[in-house]
Every structure is written in structure tokens, then in C-alpha cells.
Amino acid sequence: MIDIVGPIIPSLRRYARALLRDAVAADDLVQDTLERAIGRWHQRREDASTRAWLLTILHNLAINTMRRNNRRGVAVAIDAVEESTMATLPSQEAGLAQRDVLRAVAQLPEDQRTLLLLIALEGVSYAEAATITGVPVGTVMSRLSRGRERLRRLLAEPGETAARPMLRSVK
Structure with a gap:
């Protein structure tokens, strides 16, 4: 399974970061996506694209995350601030x-x-x-x-x- 999912992880991270605009939340979203995919691996269609299946899971989880954040308000992570100030x-x-x-x-x-x-x-x-x-x-x-x-x-x-x-x- 890692041979199939491993090469797709950078794509998941890019898409999650673009959607959420928060590196820490995006990494959490990718982890949640992979956990859900592992738990439902048996439901995956063999004839379908694994990349599209994982992006679908990530997309749906991202929508849920954005809705939850809109209800709660958004907090800024200290790690994210430090990372951006130290970047080239x-x-x-x-x-x-x-x-x-x-x-x-x-x-x-x-x-x-x-x-x-x-x-x-x-x-x-x-x-x-x-x-x-x-x-x-x-x-x-x-x-x-x-x-x-x-x-x-x-x-x-x-x-x-x-x-x-x-x-x-x-x-």
C-alpha cells in the first residue's frame, strides 16, 4: 500500500496547503486523509484512480475543516509564524x-x-x-x-x- 500511496503524498500536501493556506493544518488534513484511506482501503475500487480517490477524501475533509473553522474562527499557529519569518x-x-x-x-x-x-x-x-x-x-x-x-x-x-x-x- 505504501508503494501506491507514497508517491501521491506530495500532491495531497500541495492541494491541502492551497485549500487551507496553513501548512500545519494542511499536514494534519493529509494525515487525516491517509488515516481514513487506510481504514477504508477495502472500499477502494480497483479500476479507479487511487490519486483521485485520495484527493476526493482530502477534498471532503477540507470542506468539513473549513466549515468548522468558519464556525469557530481561525487561530494562528506560532510554528507557522516562525516558519514564514525564517523562510528565504x-x-x-x-x-x-x-x-x-x-x-x-x-x-x-x-x-x-x-x-x-x-x-x-x-x-x-x-x-x-x-x-x-x-x-x-x-x-x-x-x-x-x-x-x-x-x-x-x-x-x-x-x-x-x-x-x-x-x-x-x-x-
Whole structure:
């Protein structure tokens, strides 16, 4: 089982960090995902993608975590603050561009943000994204298109129509 799941863990961590924007909570989410997968390994379909199955579990747990955090409020972990202050700082221009993209992605509606992260960051197919999020492929395509367009508008400089060079189509 570790031979199957091991190579997928970095992808789970990336997606969890992108969804939660908290490294410690993301690692906890990945651990919860793996615990749930191990407990339900017998329910896994042999003909289906293990990666899509694990991302589906992570996605559902992330939604539950975000709902719980919205009800309770969010606390900042001391470890996360120390980690960010000790990190190597990117160049000023790259840091500003990265900050702008992260802010723009955070402004997207959750359904558009989730699909954009799955497809652009994790490289899953439209069909896998549909399976993970539980919506039809056509809905994935339309939400992704609306999300990309909204992101272009958010990143556009005043007077420009869109910021196409900063984005690339994955599929």
C-alpha cells in the first residue's frame, strides 16, 4: 500500500496547503486523509484512480475543516509564524506578483478556486476533477472557465482588459 500511496503524498500536501493556506493544518488534513484511506482501503475500487480517490477524501475533509473553522474562527499557529519569518525571501518583484496571484485566487468563489487548484496546480483531468468534487464534467468546465476569466480580471492592471500572460491553460 505504501508503494501506491507514497508517491501521491506530495500532491495531497500541495492541494491541502492551497485549500487551507496553513501548512500545519494542511499536514494534519493529509494525515487525516491517509488515516481514513487506510481504514477504508477495502472500499477502494480497483479500476479507479487511487490519486483521485485520495484527493476526493482530502477534498471532503477540507470542506468539513473549513466549515468548522468558519464556525469557530481561525487561530494562528506560532510554528507557522516562525516558519514564514525564517523562510528565504523571494525577490521583491516576484514576491509582489506571487502575493497578487494568491490574493486573487483567494477572492474566487470556493467552487471555482477548488477546480482551478485541482486542474492547474495538481494537473488532474477534468474527469478526475468531476469525480473529486462530485459535479458533472460540463460543470467543471464552466466553473473553471468562469474562474480563469475572473482571475484574469482580478490580475489585470487598471486600463487593461486581461492579464493573460500570467495564466496558462492546463488542459
